[in-house]
Amino acid sequence: MKDIKHYINGQYVGSASGKLFENVNPANGKVISKVHEAGKEEVDAAVQAAKAALRGPWGKMTLEQRTAILHKVADGINARFDEFLEAECLDTGKPKSLASHIDIPRGAANFKVFADMIKNVPTESFEMPTSDGTGALNYAVRRPKGVIGVISPWNLPLLLMTWKVGPALACGNTVVVKPSEETPTTTALLGEVMKEAGVPDGVYNVVHGFGGDSAGAYLTEHPLVDGFTFTGETGTGEVIMKAAAKGIRDISLELGGKNAGLVFADCDMDKAIEGTMRSAFANCGQVCLGTERVYVERSIFDEFVRRLKEAAEGLKIGPPDDADANMGPLVSLKHREKVLSYYQKAVDDGATVVTGGGVPEMPEELAGGAWVEPTIWTGLPDDSAVVTDEIFGPCVHLCPFDSEEEAIELANSLPYGLASAIWSENITRAHRVAGQVEAGIIWVNSWFLRDLRTPFGGSKQSGIGREGGVHSLEFYTEMKNICVKL
Numbered sequence: 001m002k003d004i005k006h007y008i009n010g011q012y013v014g015s016a017s018g019k020l021f022e023n024v025n026p027a028n029g030k031v032i033s034k035v036h037e038a039g040k041e042e043v044d045a046a047v048q049a050a051k052a053a054l055r056g057p058w059g060k061m062t063l064e065q066r067t068a069i070l071h072k073v074a075d076g077i078n079a080r081f082d083e084f085l086e087a088e089c090l091d092t093g094k095p096k097s098l099a100s101h102i103d104i105p106r107g108a109a110n111f112k113v114f115a116d117m118i119k120n121v122p123t124e125s126f127e128m129p130t131s132d133g134t135g136a137l138n139y140a141v142r143r144p145k146g147v148i149g150v151i152s153p154w155n156l157p158l159l160l161m162t163w164k165v166g167p168a169l170a171c172g173n174t175v176v177v178k179p180s181e182e183t184p185t186t187t188a189l190l191g192e193v194m195k196e197a198g199v200p201d202g203v204y205n206v207v208h209g210f211g212g213d214s215a216g217a218y219l220t221e222h223p224l225v226d227g228f229t230f231t232g233e234t235g236t237g238e239v240i241m242k243a244a245a246k247g248i249r250d251i252s253l254e255l256g257g258k259n260a261g262l263v264f265a266d267c268d269m270d271k272a273i274e275g276t277m278r279s280a281f282a283n284c285g286q287v288c289l290g291t292e293r294v295y296v297e298r299s300i301f302d303e304f305v306r307r308l309k310e311a312a313e314g315l316k317i318g319p320p321d322d323a324d325a326n327m328g329p330l331v332s333l334k335h336r337e338k339v340l341s342y343y344q345k346a347v348d349d350g351a352t353v354v355t356g357g358g359v360p361e362m363p364e365e366l367a368g369g370a371w372v373e374p375t376i377w378t379g380l381p382d383d384s385a386v387v388t389d390e391i392f393g394p395c396v397h398l399c400p401f402d403s404e405e406e407a408i409e410l411a412n413s414l415p416y417g418l419a420s421a422i423w424s425e426n427i428t429r430a431h432r433v434a435g436q437v438e439a440g441i442i443w444v445n446s447w448f449l450r451d452l453r454t455p456f457g458g459s460k461q462s463g464i465g466r467e468g469g470v471h472s473l474e475f476y477t478e479m480k481n482i483c484v485k486l
């Protein structure tokens with residue numbers, strides 16, 4: 001069986017402790033590989049390598065040389081597209097039809113987009129008068145922040161890791177990545193692509209392991225890391241923020257959500273159903289931008305419930321290789337326990353289960369997988385944990401509303417503020433509502449339509465900072481103002 005090693009200073013290395021953990025295929029419960037768990041020693045070696053690489057060839061390259069290499073990284077991912085696809089789908093169980101359209105292409109695009117952006121985004125300059133009349137010129141330059149600790153989740157492993165590593169490297173930083181323990185493979189494989197593309201040793205490092213008392217914590221506690229970027233649960237974000245406070249290190253946090261969909265009676269119903277289907281069930285509901293609570297104007301509520309039920313029941317659950325499947329398993333049996341506990345809680349809290357609510361029957365060879373049914377509820381009180389907590393499963397609660405004001409109030413009623421989807425053909429209303437919903441990302445008549453130049457991140461407890469476009473450059477660089485007396 002394959003073992004997955006750390007990638008430190010351009011070499012694949014095992015753990016000195018010899019500690020390994022199992023990487024399980026969530027579609028059938030079988031062990032795919034054994035993964036080395038990093039101790040403090042490996043994390044320190046990775047951080048030291050990253051620090052040294054800042055002063056090596058990487059730090060001396062011109063912008064043109066560096067960005068040309070990042071284009072080669074993108075080309076390298078595309079050249080090994082099928083290998084990445086296979087690895088991502090084995091780790092996550094997601095349909096190949098999904099990963100081949102989203103995860104892997106975005107993995108490559110994240111390098112190209114930021115390589116091009118860093119070359120094209122200007123910095124500011126100001127001329128100023130001085131008392132002797134000669135004046136002075138201020139101009140700003142960008143410099144890399146240093147060593148960036150990247151802690152990434154399991155739901156879109158390659159996409160979300162490269163969303164951080166792409167801009168970090170484009171800006172001239174070096175990175176130590178700690179991928180989720182659930183999905184280590186594509187992050188490991190990227191080391192080979194980095195090498196082939198000519199990325200100098202020590203620029204891209206990977207350490208595997210868990211969060212607390214393991215590689216994640218060792219990385220955030222390491223004093224030589226200059227900044228952290230993290231996507232995951234709000235509670236974990238708090239822990240990372242505390243660790244980063246020591247030494248005043250910068251953070252970019254993209255955290256949990258409990259995003260609201262708002263469906264107005266003047267929507268295009270076909271589009272609203274199609275979009276809500278995706279926002280509730282895509283990637284088996286494991287997308288932080290997903291809408292687990294959808295408020296529908298009362299006059300169309302019954303029709304919406306009926307049509308969403310029909311659509312959900314038309315989903316084909318199956319393993320990655322099933323070309324007809326549009327829903328895979330959850331990432332693990334442990335995560336399924338969490339999701340099923342909410343399915344039970346919904347019933348306990350008096351929900352009407354419109355569809356789903358359990359575990360589907362699967363063929364014998366898949367019976368050990370983390371399968372769940374896509375689930376729709378109605379009738380829950382606003383304070384049910386099912387309506388207030390991020391479940392991160394293929395489920396949605398539908399609730400009627402009577403006025404625009406009420407819809408906005410419901411959308412804003414939780415401490416999260418990541419994303420929202422508004423469905424209305426009245427574009428004036430859509431603008432008005434979008435302006436008032438407290439979230440970092442609002443879609444009108446769409447969902448997960450991504451332009452990588454736009455600010456991306458959450459408000460309230462859904463995060464700190466924005467990445468995407470120039471905002472990534474802001475986080476991954478230090479701006480330095482140079483004032484020249486003329």
Ligand SMILES: NC(=O)C1=CN([C@@H]2O[C@H](COP(=O)(O)OP(=O)(O)OC[C@H]3O[C@@H](n4cnc5c(N)ncnc54)[C@H](O)[C@@H]3O)[C@@H](O)[C@H]2O)C=CC1
Nearest residue numbers: 152153179180210211212216217232233236239288390392
């Ligand atoms: N994209 C998102 O917004 C994601 C949200 N989640 C939410 O989080 C819940 C729990 O899932 P987890 O995998 O446990 O999420 P998590 O937020 O704990 O894990 C994400 C990453 O953080 C690392 N990590 C955990 N504790 C850490 C620590 N103390 N120091 C440094 N790194 C640490 C993990 O090893 C993993 O790489 C899910 O049920 C879901 O609600 C999970 C994954 C992705």
Ligand SMILES: O=C(O)/C=C/C=C(\O)C(=O)O
Nearest residue numbers: 155163231287288289450
């Ligand atoms: O498109 C992106 O950059 C990110 C999409 C999804 C997430 O951030 C997430 O599910 O965590």
